[in-house]
Amino acid sequence: MNDIIWNDRTDETPWPNNAQLFQPLELEQILLPDNANCLYIQTFLRMCDLDFEIIYRSNAEFMSPSGKVPFLKCGPYICEADAIVNFVNNKGYSLSKDLDPSNKADLRAFTSLVNSVLVFAELYITWCEPSVYNEVTRPRYGSGYPWPLNTVLTYKKRKQVIKMLKPHGFYDMSINEVYKKVETCCQCLSTKLDNNNYFFGEQPTEFDALVFGHVYTILTTPLPTNKFSAIVRGFPNIVAHCERIEKTYYPSDKSRK
Amino acid sequence: MGTVHAKEHSTMTYGEMDRNSAVTDKKTVNLQEIQARVDKVNVEGLNRTQEDIIKRTVKELFKVNNFEEVIKEVHRTQVKLESLGCFSNISALIDVSSGPKATSQGYEVTYFVKELKRVKGSVNTVIGRDNEGSRVVGTVAPNVFGRAEKLHCEFSYGSRQTSTFNVGFYKPFILNTLAELNTSVFQNESDWPNSGYKQIDRGTSIGLGFPFMQNIRHTVQWEGCWRELNMNTRYVSFDVREESGHTLKSAVKHILTVDTRNTPLMPTFGSLLQCTSEIAGLGGNIRFLKNEVLLQHNVEIFPETVIQGSVTGGVMRPLGSQKEIHICDKFFLGGPQSLRGFISRGVGPVADKNFIGGTLYWAGALHLYAPLPFKPGAGGIGDLFRTHLFVNAGNVGSFNIDFSDRRWLHEFRESTRLAYGAGLAIRLGQLARVEINYVIPVLFDKSDGINRGVQFGIGVHFL
Numbered sequence: 001m002n003d004i005i006w007n008d009r010t011d012e013t014p015w016p017n018n019a020q021l022f023q024p025l026e027l028e029q030i031l032l033p034d035n036a037n038c039l040y041i042q043t044f045l046r047m048c049d050l051d052f053e054i055i056y057r058s059n060a061e062f063m064s065p066s067g068k069v070p071f072l073k074c075g076p077y078i079c080e081a082d083a084i085v086n087f088v089n090n091k092g093y094s095l096s097k098d099l100d101p102s103n104k105a106d107l108r109a110f111t112s113l114v115n116s117v118l119v120f121a122e123l124y125i126t127w128c129e130p131s132v133y134n135e136v137t138r139p140r141y142g143s144g145y146p147w148p149l150n151t152v153l154t155y156k157k158r159k160q161v162i163k164m165l166k167p168h169g170f171y172d173m174s175i176n177e178v179y180k181k182v183e184t185c186c187q188c189l190s191t192k193l194d195n196n197n198y199f200f201g202e203q204p205t206e207f208d209a210l211v212f213g214h215v216y217t218i219l220t221t222p223l224p225t226n227k228f229s230a231i232v233r234g235f236p237n238i239v240a241h242c243e244r245i246e247k248t249y250y251p252s253d254k255s256r257k
Numbered sequence: 258m259g260t261v262h263a264k265e266h267s268t269m270t271y272g273e274m275d276r277n278s279a280v281t282d283k284k285t286v287n288l289q290e291i292q293a294r295v296d297k298v299n300v301e302g303l304n305r306t307q308e309d310i311i312k313r314t315v316k317e318l319f320k321v322n323n324f325e326e327v328i329k330e331v332h333r334t335q336v337k338l339e340s341l342g343c344f345s346n347i348s349a350l351i352d353v354s355s356g357p358k359a360t361s362q363g364y365e366v367t368y369f370v371k372e373l374k375r376v377k378g379s380v381n382t383v384i385g386r387d388n389e390g391s392r393v394v395g396t397v398a399p400n401v402f403g404r405a406e407k408l409h410c411e412f413s414y415g416s417r418q419t420s421t422f423n424v425g426f427y428k429p430f431i432l433n434t435l436a437e438l439n440t441s442v443f444q445n446e447s448d449w450p451n452s453g454y455k456q457i458d459r460g461t462s463i464g465l466g467f468p469f470m471q472n473i474r475h476t477v478q479w480e481g482c483w484r485e486l487n488m489n490t491r492y493v494s495f496d497v498r499e500e501s502g503h504t505l506k507s508a509v510k511h512i513l514t515v516d517t518r519n520t521p522l523m524p525t526f527g528s529l530l531q532c533t534s535e536i537a538g539l540g541g542n543i544r545f546l547k548n549e550v551l552l553q554h555n556v557e558i559f560p561e562t563v564i565q566g567s568v569t570g571g572v573m574r575p576l577g578s579q580k581e582i583h584i585c586d587k588f589f590l591g592g593p594q595s596l597r598g599f600i601s602r603g604v605g606p607v608a609d610k611n612f613i614g615g616t617l618y619w620a621g622a623l624h625l626y627a628p629l630p631f632k633p634g635a636g637g638i639g640d641l642f643r644t645h646l647f648v649n650a651g652n653v654g655s656f657n658i659d660f661s662d663r664r665w666l667h668e669f670r671e672s673t674r675l676a677y678g679a680g681l682a683i684r685l686g687q688l689a690r691v692e693i694n695y696v697i698p699v700l701f702d703k704s705d706g707i708n709r710g711v712q713f714g715i716g717v718h719f720l
Contacts, residue, residue, distance in 0.1 A: 059499075059501055059502030062503065146542050149542075
């Protein structure tokens with residue numbers, strides 16, 4: 001509800017110099033879907049040329065009011081995940097304000113495509129695919145907690161994710177059906193991108209940040225099965241788009257491979 | 258309590274000795290001069306209760322020498338049998354002993370007991386911490402294995418949407434000693450609006466209590482507790498928000514109690530000393546050392562007019578790799594049961610209007626208890642009421658305790674909180690106490706949550 005209040009309010013106070021982005025520990029804890037989201041928001045803030053500091057906390061998920069990571073602490077305000085883009089837009093920094101209405105509608109449609117396919121596919125791979133769950137998710141998610149809390153919390157989170165996937169039909173799919181959906185989604189994105197530098201015109205928008213966040217994470221996260229990244233690699237223009245953004249916005253970042 | 262029957266005309270029921278001897282035949286009998294011994298003790302009505310615990314309870318009866326001791330010991334043993342918690346109705350009969358092994362001064366004591374049913378259920382309403390009302394549904398299985406063990410289970414749902422459950426097992430007489438074992442599995446939700454968070458505790462505890470000389474008691478307890486902290490609103494101070502999430506505490510606690518009071522609720526004489534040490538960090542991700550002490554002394558200056566002084570204090574520090582004390586382990590002060598004149602947790606360090614507690618505290622209170630003016634209902638309901646005048650003071654804070662630099666001590670002393678007032682204290686059975694007070698805070702900080710005027714409190718432990 002508070003998100004809605006923010007969305008309606010245009011806040012012209014300048015960007016504070018102590019904005020902090022909270023996310024889980026990158027090295028030992030963060031999982032594929034959260035990592036994609038964190039990278040999306042980081043890239044978006046960099047594209048807006050806004051100063052922020054990344055703070056790693058093992059309890060970031062629980063500090064966030066909605067349980068979603070990352071969340072932004074900007075002065076007295078706290079907002080998380082998708083609400084960050086609106087919050088920043090309301091501060092007067094927008095990457096998509098110059099788009100014409102039909103492009104704006106497209107941007108929304110594609111954003112919802114990515115959110116309803118890639119995000120759920122990532123959650124499926126992370127929590128429902130046995131090899132990934134046992135070899136990657138379990139040890140990483142429970143890394144910050146002593147026994148037996150690590151087992152209990154991982155089990156609890158898995159139940160929560162399954163509850164979320166069920167109404168979208170993902171939980172009942174086989175892994176191949178999920179890969180098929182991902183492939184269709186990538187095909188769609190690839191067609192939209194064509195040979196352009198960015199999805200909507202010559203300047204990047206928040207959608208470019210979103211795609212970069214997901215694609216980069218899918219390509220670089222080591223998993224027991226590499227089928228997921230192989231599908232994405234099958235679309236050269238998407239991979240090129242990802243590399244382009246990496247070069248532009250993370251020019252000297254050693255940690256990004 | 259049952260009655261003690263006497264068969265011979267010259268013997269009298271316990272407690273009515275003086276009156277009977279004066280009224281019936283106007284002849285004084287010195288019971289101490291009547292030689293007596295107990296030959297036999299019968300306990301009628303035992304079904305599933307094991308004999309060995311009955312034997313240890315009644316064995317003192319065989320040590321008596323004269324008839325007065327017989328009567329007193331019969332009564333004492335009856336109280337002991339009642340305290341086993343296995344019987345619902347106990348009465349005693351003293352008879353001259355008969356049979357082949359009877360001695361000339363021998364008596365035979367018979368207790369008629371009725372065992373409690375195997376399962377007992379209850380539904381009630383209670384008012385607990387911070388005046389939160391809750392419904393409690395509970396079942397008890399007394400005397401499960403015949404040795405006064407007790408298995409109990411409670412579920413409660415409170416007016417602030419907090420629910421708790423507790424399954425416990427109690428076993429006295431471990432290995433034939435007076436030691437008691439207490440184990441429990443619990444889930445406990447609590448809401449702390451003044452601190453901005455809700456806490457869910459899930460855990461298990463196992464404790465061993467044993468008496469040590471007269472009035473001294475040791476309790477050693479281990480508790481493993483998974484705590485979950487959730488913020489109440491989006492606007493909770495970030496300092497509190499940072500503590501959100503899950504922690505696991507595994508702690509060993511030692512409690513030493515020296516209690517010479519006549520009763521725990523509104524005593525008229527005696528004192529209480531309680532020292533608690535808790536060390537957390539055997540497993541889990543919480544490490545601290547916590548020490549607390551409580552001292553209470555009661556003096557009856559006039560009949561039924563009692564002065565009670567209490568002092569309590571505590572200090573804790575993080576251990577090992579942990580640098581800060583987690584908010585749910587910290588000390589808090591304020592509220593009708595601790596520092597009157599302040600709202601619950603309404604004293605001490607604050608972060609954006611949320612009280613965050615401290616690592617050092619002290620509090621003291623001086624009460625003058627007196628009966629109601631003109632003693633209405635004396636000897637009956639009026640005895641449950643007491644008026645009291647009180648002064649209480651205390652402070653809580655987080656200080657870096659350094660004995661070479663005393664500035665922290667100065668600061669701690671300077672910021673003492675003080676309140677005084679008067680009110681009515683009502684004893685509810687031997688279980689709880691209600692207080693309605695008019696309080697005037699005198700010394701307080703501008704960030705404190707003060708409660709000037711009428712303050713209502715209900716609970717078991719009061720400062």
